[in-house]
Amino acid sequence: MATMGALRWPQVLVAVLAAVVIAGAVPAALVGGKGSRVTVAVPAPPAEGVGSSTVELSADAAAHPMGDAVRATTQRHFDAINAKDYVAWTFTVVPERVKEQPEAVWRKGYRSTKDGTIQVARIDRLGPDRLLMLVYFVSIQEPADAPPNLRAPRICWRAAFPMIGSPPLIDVGRAGSLQYTAC
Incomplete structure (x- = not known):
């Protein structure tokens, strides 16, 4: 049994990694296609004033x-x-x-x-x-x-x-x- 579990571990790892890649690729293709980039959230404004003028x-x-x-x-x-x-x-x-x-x-x-x-x-x-x-x-x-x-x-x-x-x-x-x- 220990030998069989050791042999299955790489197969399980490959399956999990494939699922993660597909889970990320499908939404990217749906929202923007090839080359699509996801942007960061809108920066929070400072408590008062405008904050730094550095771009x-x-x-x-x-x-x-x-x-x-x-x-x-x-x-x-x-x-x-x-x-x-x-x-x-x-x-x-x-x-x-x-x-x-x-x-x-x-x-x-x-x-x-x-x-x-x-x-x-x-x-x-x-x-x-x-x-x-x-x-x-x-x-x-x-x-x-x-x-x-x-x-x-x-x-x-x-x-x-x-x-x-x-x-x-x-x-x-x-x-x-x-x-x-x-x-």
């Missing part, structure tokens, strides 16, 4: 070949907003976005805004020189400067920003690419 990458975003370039552009983007530096901001976005937000409009939109707890959670390749970045961040602002449907002093944001080029610039997004809630 962080999730493990998933850091593993992307363009992770460092995306982080650098995103850092310059949020630094420009926090410093109220329109010219610096224009170097982080495509020209069409600059045309949509001339300096007077941009200054009015960001006049009391400060952003922090910034995390790039995911980066997906959309095509040659085209990326989609999922980013979470916290903003504080005067309630009058918040979105019209959420006049809150502090907002937690989830944004999907398309990016284009090398180094990547933030492109014009589609409606619905921003989600936000008071926090």
